[in-house]
Amino acid sequence: MIKGFRYALNKFWPEALSGDLLILSLSIVLAVTSISSVSFLGDRLQTSMKLQASSILGADLVLRSASAIDPNYLELGVANNLDTAETITFLSMIITDEDNLLTSIKTTSESYPLKGELIIADFDGSLIQNSGSPPSGSVWIEPKIAETLSINNLTEISIGNKTFKVDGIIKDFPDRNSSFVGFYPIAIVNINDVSQMGVIQTGSRVIYRNMFSGSKRNLDNFVNDIGEIPADIRLQQADDVGDELGEALRESVTFFNLASLFTVIISVISAMMAVRRYASRNLLHASLMKVFGASKLFILGHQIMQLLLIIFFATLFGLLCGYALQSLIISALQGILTNELPAPSFKPIILGFITSIFVVLATASPYLKILSQTEPIRILRNDFSINISNNLIIYLVALVTMFIFLGILFQDIKLLSYILLVLIFVTAALFAIGKTLIYLLGSIKFSSGIGWKIGLKNIVNRGNESILQIIIFGLSLLFLIVLAETRTDLIDSWSETLEEDTPNYFLFNIQEYDLVNVTSYLLETANFSPSYTPLIRGRLLSAKRAGSDEFSSENLMEREANLTWQESLPKSNKISKGEWWNEESLEAEVSIDAEVADSMNLEIGDELLFSAGGSKFSATVTSFREIEWESFSPNFFFILSPSAGQKLPNSYITSIKISEQSDIMNLFTQRFPTITAVDLAAVIQQIRNTVSSASLAVQYIFLLTLIAGILALVASVFSNRDQRTKETAIMHAIGANRLIIFQSAAAEFFILGILSGFTAIIFAIVLSSIIFSQFLDLQYSPNLLILGLSFAIGVIFIFISGILSIRKTIYTSPIITLRDS
Amino acid sequence: MVFSFNDKLSEAFTVMKTESKIAENTPRHPLKDLILEVKNITKEVNSPEGLLTIVKDINLSVERGKPISLVGPSGSGKTTLLAIMAGLDIPTKGSVKLLGSNITLMNEDQRAQIRAKDVGFVFQSFHLMPRLSALDNVMLPLEIAGDPDAIEKSQIALDQVGLSSRAKNFATQLSGGEKQRVAIARAIVNKPKILFADEPTGNLDQKSSNAVTDLLFSINELINTTLVLVTHDLLLAEKCKDLYELSDGSLL
């Protein structure tokens, strides 16, 4: 065996660069590239998401309440070696000599923020501070406030009873969604000034937040120590916030996993074809070595060493490509990822090696046996045919191991089982189709052109070889089509959230008496007819389980509930449980966001007690909704039925689309000073960036799978090239002209391509619909354009590469061909 | 694996030793130095038409240094017999004593050992590795044996067949006659004590055929090897000291 190793080392490069091992190496490179890039990526994305999540909170852990929080918690945090900070946020007017503006006042302690970045600049735009709080008596404001109130560095403003000096402009701050009404501009004030301002009175809407950061262990200890917390305090941890990160980012990660899984499977297919061809070509070599006295172990040693070398070099190369691809994707995702990314870990490197070992084991093991046990007498009999059927068990075992490995790698047994099932069905179907084709062609007597006839006959003559080719073509096309469909629909669904008429302004606080005027104003100036949603400011007080008599406020965050009432279900909502009410229902009903219901432990049939406009009323929960938050229409956690909501005092909100350049909105605010208009341009731009970044990233990874697919098709076309070459040469020699040879090859590849393409499409529809419904939460309807195009391109590709594979024989003298073989 | 490999080796040697003792103790041809001794060889195979006897009750022996030839019509079992004599195949019945060892009692790897050391082969269809150069092809047996002087020895062998100028050419770039001469160089590069050739001129025209024939017989003397030649070319066969004729699997 050692001798075999040494022999392999000597002979490695010439053999590695020969066609068959090259295709095997490329398959490994592709599998490793895709696994490692996704793993490099996943690693870094995950860490970055975590960072981002904690910066959304401004800390690793936050206690949040609508009433003052017991200071013991902060002390307990310090005792557990955690960093702590504190904020109190409330709405108040900022008043200047000329004007005033309703603002979200965020008061902070010295150590704010614990995570994420606070960037404060002076009026000239140069950076002055990036953590902490302004000194007592100073305020930092968002540019919007400075703009609206025409504030410069000399302006004094007052909030409540206290006057402040404007010290800085807020460029960025981390915990944006911590304020209860995200649409008001922010001002930051020192927390010690709260009492002097005197704006917090009983009944004021205030958010108290205690923030904690530290090592995972200390955090866990802390959570342990605080034990049960009162119902009005909500505990938020960075881990829980992950969900709030862009849907697009999460879906693209799913897509990356899917694509890399497909790439590995396709690579295994092409590796299989490559190994098969390599083995049949090397049977002569191995048998000859046997004749010259090589032992079984020598040959085994030679083959194993050769494969190890290939694994080593191909994996290294694959890792390089994987890292490069990952960098490309990261740079594409830059728009989504705001944080500095952590350095990648070593995990992908180990994974890369394991992957390539599995690819080789799964494909080469049966041939190792065949080659090492070849009988030397083959040389005297000139018999170099390989019969794999005796070794199918090895194949099966190897492939099953491969799937188990993939299962562990992707930790998604469900996805893998579906794919395995589809794989088995497709293979069986393709096998049956191949058999039928051969049977039919075998029994037909052709009377048409001679070249075509020979081609069709060749399909029959090649028998199992043709069936194998149909299977390989079909499988490669199948995975490519599914991925192409997924890719297109994902990108479409992302950009749908940003259709042309996506509203870019929210209008709040529209009173009943303004409705007609606002409508006619918008119609006149912008030719836009708004539709209004009633907004009822209320508060959820308590809930009562159906059948019980007691109202309880347990689990309900004492919360500000913006209510609305609706006759019909809003477009961007979907009922997930229960039923939407009948328009004429006289019952007081309420429909709740499913997630909120879950967090407050509410059930259909519960009775909720609200207060609004100074009175209390109750309504029965009759449905849960899933809300598509990305849609730019007003969304509500709680929707009341008309009979419950109609009589309550309300204002209206609406979203409108106005061309960015016009000054309609400036005139609008002058005309309707009490109406608040919120510009969504920045948010929309943010989402545009997300969508285009995610789309680009998805394209990159799709490209990789495409390359793998092409390689598999090429490997399959070339798998019986030797035989074809010999046959064409013989046909040539016995007088067939080029046209006939061309026609026969064309007919053969055309039929094989059409049949496999057709089967691939049918199963692609099946697999796509499974993936869409089970893994992506998307509606699936077959994309006829993609299906048709993939079919056409697939068939043409097989056809052309098939013709190219025998090109040489068509144009060279048969003597040379026959002599070579 | 290394250990069991060595075990098999020593086992092989034991077999060889005992065999040669038996040979010494029971001299059937006391004056002759037999390099190959075939006793009662029968080979049967399973075929679609049932059990098929390809060769039957063959007895023959080859003296060191005396080339023999085996002739007979196509399908008479020449190749089968050659494969059995060379240890590439095993007989259904009978025994073959090659270079003093009873190879019918050995396993595949033990027979491979003997082939690597003392046996050379030439085939009708050359069987050169198409992607290797002439020199690399000749080196093959030495590389398997792990010979450190493989290159020098192979160059000498190529020189002996008059093809040292074509050493760097790939096998596909050679004519049939040249291919067969490279194959002969490959067969003699390990200085075999016995050289099996199965219709070495079968695929060649008359001229190349003569060249190859001359080469085979001159080499026989040059490196002191014994040629076992299968052919249906009677002229070629008659150049050998002994001529056996095979018909329907039996010697005439």
Ligand SMILES: Nc1ncnc2c1ncn2[C@@H]1O[C@H](COP(=O)(O)OP(=O)(O)OP(=O)(O)O)[C@@H](O)[C@H]1O
């Ligand atoms: N494994 C096998 N199974 C069935 N039949 C076999 C097998 N091996 C050889 N034969 C048959 O045995 C007969 C002898 O074959 P062999 O190759 O030894 O003949 P040969 O004398 O070398 O012929 P040729 O001169 O044509 O090379 C043939 O009829 C052949 O078909």
Ligand SMILES: [Mg+2]
């Ligand atoms: Mg023969």
